[in-house]
Amino acid sequence: MITDMKKVCVITGGGSGMGFETARQMGKDYYIIICGRNEKKLEGAVHELKAEGIEAEAFPCDVSDYQSVEKLAAYAKEKGKVAAVIHAAGMSPHMGDAKSIMEANALGTIYMNNAFFKVMGEGSCIIDVSSMSAYLTPKLVMPVGLYKYSIINPELFIKKIMKRIGFFPKSVQAGVAYGISKNFVIWFAKQDAARFGKKGARVLSVSPGNFETPMGELEKEEADAYTKHCAIKRFGRVSEIASLFAYCASESAGYLTGVDILCDGGLVASGVNPLGKK
Template sequence: MRDICVITGGGSGMGLAAARLMGQNYYIIICGRNVMKLESAVEALRQQGIEAEAFPCDVSDYKSVEKLASYAKAKGRVAAVIHAAGMSPHMGEAKTIVEVNALGTIYMNNAFYKVMEEGSCIIDVASMSAYLTPKIVMPVRNYKYSIDNPSYFIKKIMKRVNIFPKKVQKGVAYGISKHFVIWFAKQDAARFGRKGVRVISISPGNFETPMGELEKEEADTYTKYSALKRFGHVEEIAGLFAFCSSNEAGYLTGVDILCDGGLVASGINPLLRKK
């Protein structure tokens, strides 16, 4: 049985970079909604000698995610899952952002819980925005509904988002959804742990990706406050994904790892544009 690594959002950016690195030791299945992008990425991976294939999947649709999990299981041992698919405030409306980022994480964890075995690892990708959005915004007490009633959970989250002015709702939805990803990965560690499977979240800062390019003008206004004063390179986050999913990190679970070049550590609140 060959080891399988499933990567959502694997058609570009940090997901594709992870596929290049993980492909040295795993059979790669990259997933996303843009079939043409996926096929192009698979071709590039194969040219580098990496065994890979594409599987179209909408992470906000549970049936689609279940099909992905079943397909991956049929291919071999699902040893690693990197759930990097997500939407930024520049990519959709507030409700869609919450559905893709929050529901997508619930669905991925629930579907892959059924097919992952002892010694494997699932990584849910969050964002440094979870640390930068004011805590008072976060409807943490409503997160519990995600476990048994995801549709009700979304209603509660959107009720909070809709309190805010229309012009900031996308940003609020993004911050809440990524904060939830961190919470969900932590609470899910016990469930997966009973099977000997690890769950962690990783919160990237600003990286040189297509998504990062959409946010570059805004991000540039505060990247100067970070310790490294630059955007991250996708190879750097891919290396973190690879280590965290490896046996060398076999005791690492139930935590979030912030990889932001030292921006949050600076104390800057980019949302308020002040030191």
């Protein structure tokens, strides 16, 4: 049973990496529901959290399936006040094809915001996790004019974006889809601030750079080439990004909304381009 004083925090992608570390940190003040598609991974993560005295449970969810996300939101509401949502689930270019990446990253963000808008109220906060790739991918690539369709018809939005991605060589489509999807996350969180604000809730995005996570390991060879351009010449620690999430979701950041926070060790500030050149 959850005490009346306990607030609920939902974390997608909470089975490992920055999502799991965020669950560890936020578990001191919230009842944690971690979500993902890998039930075995979720169960192992919950076991670790409970061993640290954290109230937590797992809820299998595919963020690219709206019915799955709606079930998650309804379940979270049953557990108490949904005070924080950290939407950290996503796919990198090494994890799937362009369509899968767009569905997980872009469609997943639309679905999470739309479903949780219904169950979140005064003082709550949703954080959509983007990536520094949103800043590194050339702006000419970004089909910003199509983003508006995400509000009217999410499925049509994906169809139009995929048609645009289809103009690129197949060898780079996954990378292009990733950059576009993460740029879209920033746009969507910003435009959603007014909607959430009417309910006294906040929405913002955070764009991590290279961090020591399982996903980061998949991209390590390419990411290592960028480290020399960072002001802080190392990968970020998951405890550092988790602390940022925890602060942004807290009442201490109650006036913070409609903005993206870039946490990349100073890489984008260096002026490096996607080819690793100044």
